[in-house]
Amino acid sequence: MFIHLVTWRFRMLENDDNHVSYTGKLETAQTAEIFYKLFPTLLNINKINFDVGISTKIRTKETADAFIDSLINIQYKDSRRNSKSKNEIKQTKFKKFSKDVLMSHKKCKRFIIDSLGSKIPRSEKFSKLLESKPIKMMAINFSQRNGLNYTIKIESLIMLYKACSYETAIFSTSPWCQLFTQKELKIIEYLLDVDEYHDAYQIKPYRKMACSFSAILDCLINFRK
Secondary structure, three states, rough: HHHHHOHHHHHOOHHHHHOHHHHHHHHHHHHHHHHHHHHHOOOOOOOEEEEEEEEOHHHHHHHHHHHHHHHHHHHHOOOOHHHHHHHHHHHHHHEEEHHOOOOOOOOHHHHHHOOOOOOOOHHHHHHHHOOHHHHHHHHHHHHHOOOOOOOOOHHHHHHHHHHHHHHHHHOOOOOOHHHHHHOOOOOOOHHHHHHHHHHHOOOHHHHHHHHHHHHHEEEEEEEEO
């Protein structure tokens, strides 16, 4: 294990952070299957032409492509249809265009800047959680088990966790994962979930956007009924 870490080299390119990983595309394809089962009429390729809104970020285009490809594969399973015909369907039935509304968090920066100039207000509860005794003990146990002569900071621990998760998502394996116990991985995952929850729902503009989407989804479900 030590040899793997010593010989480890950064394998990602700078632009890789902007792309959707294979597992991300797979999950998007599975999401498309679920939506098609819920709304087969609304997502009927033969009867509807779709406007696909994307932002300037490459990952939104890649996510859209994964969703669209899944819909096409579901509805055109006939093996006699070659890849060219599917590409033609994709080009003619799904028109992509950039929508600024998808970058609303960029357009509304003035609403999410706190008194200290931070783009996202700090969560006092999350800060207290990071300073709690169980989290400190986890850092101590991690440091001792891996032969460190100091106690690693929780921020560094989270960075190692992200290295583990990102490399696993892209390359299927990562030596950094071996440093953690399963319990530690679950705890850090929980910490990040709490942080994401704060970003998504404790900031008023973000919360309003989520509520709007929920209302639209409710309308679609009721319409289907």
